[in-house]
Amino acid sequence: MAEQPQNFTIEQFYRYVGQKKLMGGKCLNCGKIHLPPRPLCDKCLSTRFKWVELPQTGILLTYTIIHVAPTQFQGMAPYAVGIVQLENGVRVPGIIRKTSLDSLKVGMKLKVEFEETPTSQMQQWPHWPRYHFVPC
Numbered sequence: 001m002a003e004q005p006q007n008f009t010i011e012q013f014y015r016y017v018g019q020k021k022l023m024g025g026k027c028l029n030c031g032k033i034h035l036p037p038r039p040l041c042d043k044c045l046s047t048r049f050k051w052v053e054l055p056q057t058g059i060l061l062t063y064t065i066i067h068v069a070p071t072q073f074q075g076m077a078p079y080a081v082g083i084v085q086l087e088n089g090v091r092v093p094g095i096i097r098k099t100s101l102d103s104l105k106v107g108m109k110l111k112v113e114f115e116e117t118p119t120s121q122m123q124q125w126p127h128w129p130r131y132h133f134v135p136c
Contacts, residue, residue, distance in 0.1 A: 060083075
């Protein structure tokens with residue numbers, strides 16, 4: 001049976017998030033892992049990828065605290081958004097939850113958690129499942 005071609009799109013990425021998997025597109029030419037996925041490797045320009053599951057723990061590289069949020073996130077403000085470097089070196093942006101904003105520290109260990117597709121009154125906002133980071 002022939003292997004089905006895979007789509008390296010943000011929609012497919014969020015389908016995996018809905019399955020509680022953090023996935024990236026690994027270039028079959030140079031090995032670079034892209035997150036979010038893309039159809040063209042920014043290192044070698046290859047279009048050949050495969051999906052790989054990423055580690056679910058890493059360290060906080062940097063963060064910011066959002067006080068004035070977009071309409072869709074106003075109910076969460078203030079909240080933190082950071083860049084987490086996973087154990088394999090891939091850097092992932094995400095909201096940080098389940099900790100006080102005062103306790104956030106660069107270098108702290110975080111893990112990914114998944115949540116169901118949120119319901120929203122705003123029809124133009126995508127109804128994708130989400131991930132966020134929490135302290136280990």
